[in-house]
Amino acid sequence: MTTTTPTSPQAAAAARAVTTRRPAPRHRGYARRTYPLWFYVPAAIVFGVLFVVPTFASFYFSLTRWTIFDSEFIGLGNFQQFFSEPALVKGLTNTLVFGVVTSAGKVVLGMALALLLTAPVVARGYLRSVVFFPVLVSTIGVGLTFQVLMNPTEGLINRVLGAVGVDGPAWLVDPSIALLSVAAVDVWKGLGLAVVIYIAGIVSIPAEYFEAARVDGAGWWQQFRSIILPLSMPATSTVVLLSLIGGLRSFDLIWAMTRGGPGFTSDTIASVIYKQYQAGFYGLSTAGNVVLFLVVAALAFPLSRYFNRREVNL
Amino acid sequence: MHTTPPARRLRAVALLAVGGLALTACSAGSLGSSGDDSGDGVTLSMLIDNSEQSMVPMQGVIDAFHAEHPDITVEMETRPQGSEGDNVLKTRLATGDMTDLFQYNSGSLLQALDPAGNLVPLTDEPWIDSVDDAFLQAVQSGDDYYGAPQNQASAGGVLYNTQVYADLGLEVPLTWDEFMANNEAIKAAGIAPVIQSYQDTWTSQLFVLADFHNVLTQNPDWAEEYTANEAKYVDEPAFAGFRHLQEVADAGYLNSDFASIKMEAALDQVATGAGAHYPMLTFAIGPMVAANPEAAEDVGFFAMPGEDAGGNGLTVWPTGGIYIPKSTEGEELEAARTFLEFLVSPEGCDAQTAAMPPSGPYQVEGCTVPDDLPAAVEDMTAYFEEGNTSPALEFLSPVKGPALEQIMVEVGSGIRPAAEAAALYDEDVKKQAQQLGLEGW
Numbered sequence: 001m002t003t004t005t006p007t008s009p010q011a012a013a014a015a016r017a018v019t020t021r022r023p024a025p026r027h028r029g030y031a032r033r034t035y036p037l038w039f040y041v042p043a044a045i046v047f048g049v050l051f052v053v054p055t056f057a058s059f060y061f062s063l064t065r066w067t068i069f070d071s072e073f074i075g076l077g078n079f080q081q082f083f084s085e086p087a088l089v090k091g092l093t094n095t096l097v098f099g100v101v102t103s104a105g106k107v108v109l110g111m112a113l114a115l116l117l118t119a120p121v122v123a124r125g126y127l128r129s130v131v132f133f134p135v136l137v138s139t140i141g142v143g144l145t146f147q148v149l150m151n152p153t154e155g156l157i158n159r160v161l162g163a164v165g166v167d168g169p170a171w172l173v174d175p176s177i178a179l180l181s182v183a184a185v186d187v188w189k190g191l192g193l194a195v196v197i198y199i200a201g202i203v204s205i206p207a208e209y210f211e212a213a214r215v216d217g218a219g220w221w222q223q224f225r226s227i228i229l230p231l232s233m234p235a236t237s238t239v240v241l242l243s244l245i246g247g248l249r250s251f252d253l254i255w256a257m258t259r260g261g262p263g264f265t266s267d268t269i270a271s272v273i274y275k276q277y278q279a280g281f282y283g284l285s286t287a288g289n290v291v292l293f294l295v296v297a298a299l300a301f302p303l304s305r306y307f308n309r310r311e312v313n314l
Numbered sequence: 315m316h317t318t319p320p321a322r323r324l325r326a327v328a329l330l331a332v333g334g335l336a337l338t339a340c341s342a343g344s345l346g347s348s349g350d351d352s353g354d355g356v357t358l359s360m361l362i363d364n365s366e367q368s369m370v371p372m373q374g375v376i377d378a379f380h381a382e383h384p385d386i387t388v389e390m391e392t393r394p395q396g397s398e399g400d401n402v403l404k405t406r407l408a409t410g411d412m413t414d415l416f417q418y419n420s421g422s423l424l425q426a427l428d429p430a431g432n433l434v435p436l437t438d439e440p441w442i443d444s445v446d447d448a449f450l451q452a453v454q455s456g457d458d459y460y461g462a463p464q465n466q467a468s469a470g471g472v473l474y475n476t477q478v479y480a481d482l483g484l485e486v487p488l489t490w491d492e493f494m495a496n497n498e499a500i501k502a503a504g505i506a507p508v509i510q511s512y513q514d515t516w517t518s519q520l521f522v523l524a525d526f527h528n529v530l531t532q533n534p535d536w537a538e539e540y541t542a543n544e545a546k547y548v549d550e551p552a553f554a555g556f557r558h559l560q561e562v563a564d565a566g567y568l569n570s571d572f573a574s575i576k577m578e579a580a581l582d583q584v585a586t587g588a589g590a591h592y593p594m595l596t597f598a599i600g601p602m603v604a605a606n607p608e609a610a611e612d613v614g615f616f617a618m619p620g621e622d623a624g625g626n627g628l629t630v631w632p633t634g635g636i637y638i639p640k641s642t643e644g645e646e647l648e649a650a651r652t653f654l655e656f657l658v659s660p661e662g663c664d665a666q667t668a669a670m671p672p673s674g675p676y677q678v679e680g681c682t683v684p685d686d687l688p689a690a691v692e693d694m695t696a697y698f699e700e701g702n703t704s705p706a707l708e709f710l711s712p713v714k715g716p717a718l719e720q721i722m723v724e725v726g727s728g729i730r731p732a733a734e735a736a737a738l739y740d741e742d743v744k745k746q747a748q749q750l751g752l753e754g755w
Contacts, residue, residue: 170573261723280426280716280749
């Protein structure tokens with residue numbers, strides 16, 4: 001190899017000079033296009049074959065009664081059946097509860113932890129990575145681990161509670177709290193990401209604001225209320241949006257921990273759809289996915305527009 | 315100075331590359347040589363569910379088969395049980411990516427695979443006449459038979475602890491009222507009368523599924539009426555299964571940890587006498603005895619009690635089948651036929667028996683079971699010998715809803731009353747019937 005010598009500063013400068021001196025192409029309409037059109041073809045093919053075609057195929061198949069072997073067109077029958085499904089009402093409310101509870105939890109706890117981890121505390125870097133660690137672990141692994149930890153009689157959580165004299169609830173098998181138990185684990189797992197977003201938001205606030213506030217005699221709470229909270233609004237909107245969308249399509253954690261049970265008490269739209277797919281009702285579950293797509297879109301688009309407008313107003 | 319690190323890196327990359335080449339060369343060579351060693355060796359793959367009672371006996375058959383046919387190698391691949399495994403299987407079948415042999419349920423579930431379109435007919439195999447008619451009907455489509463019996467027939471009923479019965483002076487109940495009276499006495503003695511295990515949701519269905527013999531004794535045409543959308547679970551006699559579970563739950567007869575244990579723990583409870591009754595399929599007897607040797611003596615079995623003692627009898631599940639997909643061709647197909655011939659022979663049965671004690675009679679002529687079987691298996695075999703059996707609903711009607719297990723968990727947990735649950739299940743089966751394109755739905 002003869003090219004291993006480092007590039008000299010002169011050569012680099014010459015290269016820069018060449019690129020800057022070259023006149024920019026000034027064809028009408030193509031003025032700012034860096035690459036010829038056909039450069040986009042490979043990406044377009046991949047996108048078309050893997051995303052556009054299946055999406056439109058799924059719109060079609062949602063209108064059919066579809067075994068894997070053949071399909072029969074039945075119009076809107078699947079949607080009618082999907083909406084008359086009793087598990088769906090439960091699933092829909094559960095999905096909303098799960099989405100709202102987890103995003104609220106991530107906003108509040110994420111903000112609190114981010115405040116702690118931007119303050120001058122001991123071992124800050126270590127603590128930051130510890131908080132982020134659960135994000136890196138596989139969701140199924142987390143679900144199965146907590147399923148063991150939350151076992152009402154043998155689980156570590158209730159044993160510890162028992163040791164201090166508290167009779168712990170039957171986390172995952174009590175119909176009234178099963179969904180909330182899963183939501184709590186989801187917050188634990190997703191918190192790291194929210195914290196990182198908030199840390200980024202908080203450290204990007206110019207230090208002058210805090211100095212000015214301190215000169216004016218603002219206390220800790222006033223600084224938080226009047227500087228950090230409004231100026232980290234972009235971070236809040238990102239966290240809310242991400243966790244709401246994640247919460248609405250949440251499936252893996254719920255499936256690993258309760259399989260929608262006991263009975264149907266922790267079913268969400270996604271787990272209802274999965275069970276229909278499992279049962280071989282391919283058309284019906286495709287219709288469910290179309291519905292889920294529309295629900296998520298209907299919630300996410302206005303929300304993101306709302307947040308974007310607020311950011312501009314700030 | 316500047317040149318050393320990249321050069322060293324380059325050397326490392328080169329080493330890796332050469333190493334990789336050497337490795338591939340090595341594996342290619344060994345593959346070739348292993349083929350040479352065994353002459354015209356054929357390797358068959360077989361997809362089987364990952365339950366112990368499927369895998370262990372089949373491994374026994376495979377080992378015995380290898381000893382007799384050294385030129386054929388059979389490799390087992392496993393899949394999950396239940397509907398998750400169904401998906402794996404159906405997808406592989408639809409994409410032509412199926413193993414050379416595979417195991418699957420017989421009865422109505424098999425019909426969903428479209429046997430005539432996807433499977434190799436076995437009607438002309440030499441062993442077909444030695445197989446029990448009840449099994450052949452369960453693997454029939456049109457005029458052809460498509461499956462070989464996997465192992466033994468099983469049945470649904472109640473496993474009970476005979477020590478508890480002896481201590482309390484109880485007798486095997488023939489009617490539901492006697493059963494409830496026994497439960498009362500058992501509860502008074504401080505033992506959990508009925509065990510449920512809702513972490514394995516499918517185990518909740520036994521009150522309904524194993525009650526089917528009682529449904530048939532009251533209405534022999536129930537299955538046909540059900541398929542034709544005329545008979546419903548909200549009405550008696552079929553409603554009894556839902557009602558029974560609610561009665562047991564309302565009376566406080568369930569074990570305290572019913573919501574959080576799995577089947578293994580439930581089997582332990584009935585084996586050790588911590589609980590008295592466990593509604594279950596008999597295939598569980600083998601694993602139960604393996605985990606608790608004393609259960610061979612201490613656990614008996616009786617049919618799900620119904621309304622009157624005269625109609626008492628057992629609901630039976632014919633064994634699953636081993637099938638050959640149409641994608642298996644040439645010498646693999648010949649080898650697969652040879653394997654099935656061995657499986658459906660007294661040697662094949664004996665190899666299974668040696669690997670795991672049978673949990674019921676074989677459905678193959680000439681196959682015998684040993685005398686020292688667990689008490690529960692002997693209790694079950696007695697029903698077969700008296701001819702006091704009916705096939706489970708899934709062998710008579712293709713209509714089975716996917717949500718029965720969750721619905722029954724709700725009944726047992728007190729979330730939904732039995733009448734509502736039965737109505738919900740009637741709605742659930744409608745989807746299945748429509749998907750199958752049945753008349754009258």
